[in-house]
Amino acid sequence: MTVTPLPGFLPGVVTVLSDVVAATRAITPYLAVMCTLVLTFHAVAGARSSRARELNRLAKVEYTGVEHLEPATSALRRFLSGTGLAVLSITLIGATSGVEEEVVQGSLRPIDAMTDLVGGEPVTYILQSPNVTFMDDSVIPPESADEVAEQATFPVVPFGKHLFNIDDGSAIQVSIPDDLYADVSGRPVAGCSSASVIVDDTVRASPGDHVLVNGVLLRVARVDDGIAQMNRSVGVLSHSTVRDCLTAGQQEAYFGVIALTDDIDAVRRVVESAGPDGLAVVSAEDFAVNKPGFLAGQRDAAALTGHRLPLAVRRVGVSR
Incomplete structure (x- = not known):
């Protein structure tokens, strides 16, 4: 060998x-x-x-x-x-x-684009591990995201990350809750026969065109410029489209959860009281430079970083 x-x-x-x-x-x-x-x-x-x-x-x-x-x-x-x-x-x-x-x-343009879609800064990420980067896998069960959403006093948005291809070219996709996707795309989330996707300008498609995502024909709902990764096109999908149309119901877990606040203390308290084991809380600044975050069970509050910015006013619920 x-x-x-x-x-x-x-x-x-x-x-x-x-x-x-x-x-x-x-x-x-x-x-x-x-x-x-x-x-x-x-x-x-x-x-x-x-x-x-x-x-x-x-x-x-x-x-x-x-x-x-x-x-x-x-x-x-x-x-x-x-x-x-x-x-x-x-x-x-x-x-x-x-x-x-x-x-x-x-490498951060896709997740930056998604952050803009869900309401912009400030944000804190809840991930499976404190060392996860956007090019790694992270698995958070839907029930864990539900528990966090029920106890959070700030808006939370679960999201997925996928490596489907678009028109037979390497691509990276993020998925967001159905109601939020319908809001930002202008198209309701329906069955697979009318499913849609938001793409970046490197796909060279226009709204209303069709593209193949892993061989599945989807209509382009919107085109965003300047969000492509280094050598990958970018797509934004709804959770239902990913689960029902692209993975045949085999993928329900989330990559992570976005908390629309940078109060890391508050996010950690919610994660700890909600009960999910082993989840990590990472500031947007640390995530951008691949600096490890903090497991929910850690108590070293003196090591926490982040500025206190006004809480986002938009509430987005968990939608699967």
Whole structure:
């Protein structure tokens, strides 16, 4: 038997990449101003001094006498002395900035989009484990979500995460309660023959079109821009559509529960009194940077983080 080891990685490389890009963005405006001032100085000096004017002219002359150099060396000199180096620098900076944005932000766009749908910030997540990321699995039984919803004094929304494909392309989906989906999509949740989905703009569909989600034909209810993950399109579905149309009733558990508050103490008290065992409470800030949350049974209140923001006013009940 052949064992293939996991590829290595460098801890903190994303943080370093982000710091490099942030530093580049910070100093670039100052460098641009300095270069503009230098160019302006030489232009003014050339207009007022014959010596400076002659130096400016000579700086633009292409000299001969380097024919004895190797072609590769000559080509390199031409590249370094021309605009090629500047173009390469701009390209590298743009590419690095784009990679940094995708690595840091791309993986969270689907859950950020769902958070916006359910009422926006502030939020706290209830998950199966304190170490769960959005690309892991998390399983919360419906009865546990019901118990939390019954005792919560703040709005709670159970949600699912799925890896169905859309039009035969890799995709990631989130599912939300039926009544909430009907509200945000503008389409009632009915049977599978008229089921719908919200998709992002990378799917290249328009409202009213049909797309195949795991081979099941669904109508596009709405298109949201800028929510696609790095290499995956994104869809938003109702719980009923997932359960009845895509999983044949085989999947009822939720990935997590969103509490529309950032009062982690209050969320933990509810989870502990509701009775579900082993559930974790994670702040939105910690979840975004993959920082472990806190098991409901832990009592280290001094370690809790989060700002106290006004409680969301919209109440969303559990709907399956």
